[in-house]
Amino acid sequence: MRINATRPYISESLGFAFNPRRIAVIGASRQPNKVGFEVLKALLDRHYGGEVLPVNPNAAEIQGLPAYKGVRAIPGPIDLAFIALPAMATSKVVEECAEKSVHAVAVAAGGFRESGNDDLEASLIHCCRTHHMALLGPNFLTIGNPHANFSCGLAPYEPASGSLAAISQSGANLLAILGASTIGAFGLSFYVGLGNKADVDFSELIEFAGQDTNTRCVALYVEGLDSEDAFVASCRKVAPRKPILVLKGGTSTLGWSAAMAHTGSNPGTVDNRTDRLFHEAGAIRVRTLGELIDGGLALTLMPPLKGENIVIVTNGGGSGLLMTDEFERRGINLRELRQFSPRLRDRINKLNPRPSSCLNPIDLGGAARAEEYREVVALLLADPDTHGVAVSICPTLLTPVQDIVLELADCYNSGPKSKPIIVEIQGGADCDAAILGLRRCGIPAYATPERAVAAFNILRRYMLRRYELEETSAPAVMQTTCV
Amino acid sequence: MRINATRPYISESLGFAFNPRRIAVIGASRQPNKVGFEVLKALLDRHYGGEVLPVNPNAAEIQGLPAYKGVRAIPGPIDLAFIALPAMATSKVVEECAEKSVHAVAVAAGGFRESGNDDLEASLIHCCRTHHMALLGPNFLTIGNPHANFSCGLAPYEPASGSLAAISQSGANLLAILGASTIGAFGLSFYVGLGNKADVDFSELIEFAGQDTNTRCVALYVEGLDSEDAFVASCRKVAPRKPILVLKGGTSTLGWSAAMAHTGSNPGTVDNRTDRLFHEAGAIRVRTLGELIDGGLALTLMPPLKGENIVIVTNGGGSGLLMTDEFERRGINLRELRQFSPRLRDRINKLNPRPSSCLNPIDLGGAARAEEYREVVALLLADPDTHGVAVSICPTLLTPVQDIVLELADCYNSGPKSKPIIVEIQGGADCDAAILGLRRCGIPAYATPERAVAAFNILRRYMLRRYELEETSAPAVMQTTCV
Numbered sequence: 020m021r022i023n024a025t026r027p028y029i030s031e032s033l034g035f036a037f038n039p040r041r042i043a044v045i046g047a048s049r050q051p052n053k054v055g056f057e058v059l060k061a062l063l064d065r066h067y068g069g070e071v072l073p074v075n076p077n078a079a080e081i082q083g084l085p086a087y088k089g090v091r092a093i094p095g096p097i098d099l100a101f102i103a104l105p106a107m108a109t110s111k112v113v114e115e116c117a118e119k120s121v122h123a124v125a126v127a128a129g130g131f132r133e134s135g136n137d138d139l140e141a142s143l144i145h146c147c148r149t150h151h152m153a154l155l156g157p158n159f160l161t162i163g164n165p166h167a168n169f170s171c172g173l174a175p176y177e178p179a180s181g182s183l184a185a186i187s188q189s190g191a192n193l194l195a196i197l198g199a200s201t202i203g204a205f206g207l208s209f210y211v212g213l214g215n216k217a218d219v220d221f222s223e224l225i226e227f228a229g230q231d232t233n234t235r236c237v238a239l240y241v242e243g244l245d246s247e248d249a250f251v252a253s254c255r256k257v258a259p260r261k262p263i264l265v266l267k268g269g270t271s272t273l274g275w276s277a278a279m280a281h282t283g284s285n286p287g288t289v290d291n292r293t294d295r296l297f298h299e300a301g302a303i304r305v306r307t308l309g310e311l312i313d314g315g316l317a318l319t320l321m322p323p324l325k326g327e328n329i330v331i332v333t334n335g336g337g338s339g340l341l342m343t344d345e346f347e348r349r350g351i352n353l354r355e356l357r358q359f360s361p362r363l364r365d366r367i368n369k370l371n372p373r374p375s376s377c378l379n380p381i382d383l384g385g386a387a388r389a390e391e392y393r394e395v396v397a398l399l400l401a402d403p404d405t406h407g408v409a410v411s412i413c414p415t416l417l418t419p420v421q422d423i424v425l426e427l428a429d430c431y432n433s434g435p436k437s438k439p440i441i442v443e444i445q446g447g448a449d450c451d452a453a454i455l456g457l458r459r460c461g462i463p464a465y466a467t468p469e470r471a472v473a474a475f476n477i478l479r480r481y482m483l484r485r486y487e488l489e490e491t492s493a494p495a496v497m498q499t500t501c502v
Numbered sequence: 503m504r505i506n507a508t509r510p511y512i513s514e515s516l517g518f519a520f521n522p523r524r525i526a527v528i529g530a531s532r533q534p535n536k537v538g539f540e541v542l543k544a545l546l547d548r549h550y551g552g553e554v555l556p557v558n559p560n561a562a563e564i565q566g567l568p569a570y571k572g573v574r575a576i577p578g579p580i581d582l583a584f585i586a587l588p589a590m591a592t593s594k595v596v597e598e599c600a601e602k603s604v605h606a607v608a609v610a611a612g613g614f615r616e617s618g619n620d621d622l623e624a625s626l627i628h629c630c631r632t633h634h635m636a637l638l639g640p641n642f643l644t645i646g647n648p649h650a651n652f653s654c655g656l657a658p659y660e661p662a663s664g665s666l667a668a669i670s671q672s673g674a675n676l677l678a679i680l681g682a683s684t685i686g687a688f689g690l691s692f693y694v695g696l697g698n699k700a701d702v703d704f705s706e707l708i709e710f711a712g713q714d715t716n717t718r719c720v721a722l723y724v725e726g727l728d729s730e731d732a733f734v735a736s737c738r739k740v741a742p743r744k745p746i747l748v749l750k751g752g753t754s755t756l757g758w759s760a761a762m763a764h765t766g767s768n769p770g771t772v773d774n775r776t777d778r779l780f781h782e783a784g785a786i787r788v789r790t791l792g793e794l795i796d797g798g799l800a801l802t803l804m805p806p807l808k809g810e811n812i813v814i815v816t817n818g819g820g821s822g823l824l825m826t827d828e829f830e831r832r833g834i835n836l837r838e839l840r841q842f843s844p845r846l847r848d849r850i851n852k853l854n855p856r857p858s859s860c861l862n863p864i865d866l867g868g869a870a871r872a873e874e875y876r877e878v879v880a881l882l883l884a885d886p887d888t889h890g891v892a893v894s895i896c897p898t899l900l901t902p903v904q905d906i907v908l909e910l911a912d913c914y915n916s917g918p919k920s921k922p923i924i925v926e927i928q929g930g931a932d933c934d935a936a937i938l939g940l941r942r943c944g945i946p947a948y949a950t951p952e953r954a955v956a957a958f959n960i961l962r963r964y965m966l967r968r969y970e971l972e973e974t975s976a977p978a979v980m981q982t983t984c985v
Contacts, residue, residue: 129867173900175929175932187820188820189820189823191896191928192818192820192821194896194898195821198933201930201931242823268824270830271830273830273837308950335673335677336674337671337673337676338672340752344751344754347756352756385643413674415643416541416657445674445678445682446659446678446681447680447684448681467791468790469790
């Protein structure tokens with residue numbers, strides 16, 4: 020429901036919600052597969068350090084913890100209450116939470132606005148706003164903070180701690196991000212699946228992310244914005260320091276109906292309008308879930324890209340070629356080494372005297388050794404005219420993939436980290452392991468040329484957006500079109 | 503080098519090259535990391551059933567096998583000779599192979615046309631063509647046939663046997679496909695990395711794939727076509743029965759130079775012209791390596807799509823929404839159930855009486871059970887107005903991902919398999935395992951909505967192409983634009 024500007028009490032409440040010391044699980048259950056069972060079990064399994072307070076009028080003990088008859092029976096303050104009750108039973112409990120001065124409530128049940136029960140949702144909102152209590156949901160999935168070993172909701176994954184904040188209106192798409200985090204070796208600063216997003220607004224979560232010291236980049240999945248002005252204002256505040264990526268769902272004709280049925284959102288905007296809005300906000304719009312995840316990884320790990328002189332280093336002609344094509348398709352016009360740094364070209368040609376080593380891509384040949392990769396990449400990282408390095412590794416029987424990866428990580432991490440490097444490794448299980456290894460060393464790595472280039476493009480779009488937000492001109496080399 | 507039409511003797515030679523009984527490895531070595539060592543070792547490690555004949559003038563025995571002083575010293579016929587010698591030493595050995603009536607030679611060394619040594623390459627071609635011996639390479643990576651446990655070259659992967667033929671001018675991009683096959687649970691019928699493609703032409707390999715009983719779909723990576731007419735003719739012969747996917751590298755300005763340096767190819771075509779050429783050939787052009795692999799998987803496993811009434815079934819509103827958006831972005835206009843099959847809508851609504859279950863996507867809700875998925879999917883597969891089913895599974899703590907996958911596979915495989923089904927599962931390691939499980943049961947499954955939709959789009963593009971090739975009209979429902 021529309022707010023005009025972010026509310027200070029919500030900011031404070033979110034601080035409690037993402038770092039709770041005491042959580043009440045209302046509707047805690049002893050029956051597996053019930054929401055109230057699984058949420059409690061997950062909290063306990065994950066060694067959350069705070070206090071967990073199950074509430075159930077019909078049980079004295081649940082999963083080894085003493086249970087309370089009601090919220091009011093709990094002594095002392097409550098930071099977050101997770102309500103695992105049917106929609107019709109929610110209002111009363113929310114009121115009790117308000118009386119108890121709970122900081123934030125998360126309502127799991129569906130059956131509110133998205134099912135036509137607007138009044139039921141409005142009464143929840145009214146109660147929470149009157150008592151300055153933050154409302155998450157209804158139709159809410161999960162909230163978590165890996166830095167505090169805290170996860171409360173229906174997510175089967177425990178992401179590592181990191182610096183990407185994931186704020187999603189959809190539970191499903193949040194789960195996709197959480198799952199990708201656990202198998203993709205990238206960490207999150209905090210995450211939340213908003214569902215109907217009846218009260219706490221995107222703008223407030225974005226400002227919270229702006230203040231959160233663990234967060235370096237914000238990834239949003241949006242179906243509908245209630246408060247466009249507040250969204251733009253918050254983004255413009257945060258985006259110059261922390262990039263904001265946004266994926267908008269429900270942009271298609273049929274998607275519109277589905278979004279209404281899903282989170283009861285009011286997309287109500289045509290797609291071009293959304294483009295303009297996100298642009299005005301200084302946010303970077305992506306088109307797919309893959310791009311949101313891959314781009315978030317690159318933005319959290321890499322320093323800013325400061326120009327378009329990106330050099331590709333490869334041991335496989337074909338993969339280098341696909342990278343080159345993809346850069347151009349994305350509107351990034353790579354240049355040959357001789358065009359922007361003849362001195363660099365000469366030094367590389369001395370190191371690797373192949374005709375193909377003075378072009379861009381620099382092709383080291385199928386038998387390239389780890390030291391050759393390191394020497395060339397070190398030259399590029401030190402060269403003042405080079406703005407970024409894209410590395411491609413193709414695993415022939417002669418290729419020491421693991422050694423190359425170790426040399427690259429060591430080379431990058433022992434330097435000033437003043438420009439981005441992104442790696443692409445295409446192959447089997449050895450390559451997947453190498454990709455994860457690089458990510459753990461702080462270097463974004465991907466399984467296809469198109470994904471690596473898409474990530475570079477996100478870095479580039481963020482730089483362009485930052486120049487705009489700061490009202491300074493981008494270097495001439497970066498003023499071409501972004502795709 | 504340009505041919506005007508496919509040559510019958512090449513077709514015969516390829517039969518020997520992909521099913522060799524006796525292979526000579528010329529330049530076989532006892533020194534690890536040498537090409538002649540690794541190729542021989544890989545042949546032996548993989549339990550290839552035929553005879554392996556190492557050739558080395560300075561050794562009596564290599565890796566446990568008796569070595570021959572030269573090709574001429576080998577008694578009996580030779581089907582394939584793999585030449586692991588430097589460029590300058592190749593011509594003489596190729597002549598010896600020709601004298602010995604070897605069916606096909608594969609030349610690993612680079613240093614020919616791609617390095618400006620056109621004459622050296624021309625003399626190889628001349629010798630091979632005069633003696634009706636097929637030449638693979640130079641700058642050649644590998645050739646293999648998983649159905650015969652045969653792989654000869656520098657690939658570290660042993661793909662499972664299946665029905666996708668992978669023909670790549672680039673070794674690197676072939677390795678990407680082979681690697682993806684080993685970790686992605688899809689099989690290949692045969693594969694070859696052509697390198698400079700001096701002699702055997704794409705057209706000849708395409709016709710070979712057309713005749714190969716193991717092949718259901720052909721995936722090509724092309725940098726340059728020598729013989730466009732032969733390419734179009736072969737494709738038009740094969741494509742009505744077996745779909746041909748093609749990825750063209752070197753389409754960018756800088757890529758042009760890189761392609762010249764890589765395989766000495768003559769792209770010499772602007773991109774639109776390539777589009778028209780592939781279209782005339784009845785081939786399906788893709789833009790990324792990911793699409794080539796994902797599309798190939800879908801085409802080998804699924805029956806033809808016969809119209810655009812695709813129905814999405816999901817337990818996650820957000821993932822269903824992203825699928826819907828992506829279908830529309832790809833030019834596939836989904837319709838609501840009530841628009842094309844009110845009877846179906848009523849039956850599904852009876853099974854799952856939620857407001858969102860009679861829309862498209864059909865949203866079964868976050869707590870959907872495996873039987874609910876099965877019942878709804880079974881109705882869709884049996885409904886005469888539904889042309890395809892897209893399933894999305896979102897793994898909440900309440901979702902029995904493994905059970906859903908088993909039910910779906912059983913439901914599909916116990917039916918007539920008359921329309922395609924494609925599944926998307928977004929999450930962590932459990933979801934990855936479920937994806938591989940589905941693929942092993944013959945159902946294409948992917949990790950993001952965009953990949954699942956891209957695969958559906960490939961099925962659709964193939965159907966449209968087939969109608970064109972057969973000069974019949976597509977059903978009205980399929981006449982919208984493809985992206």
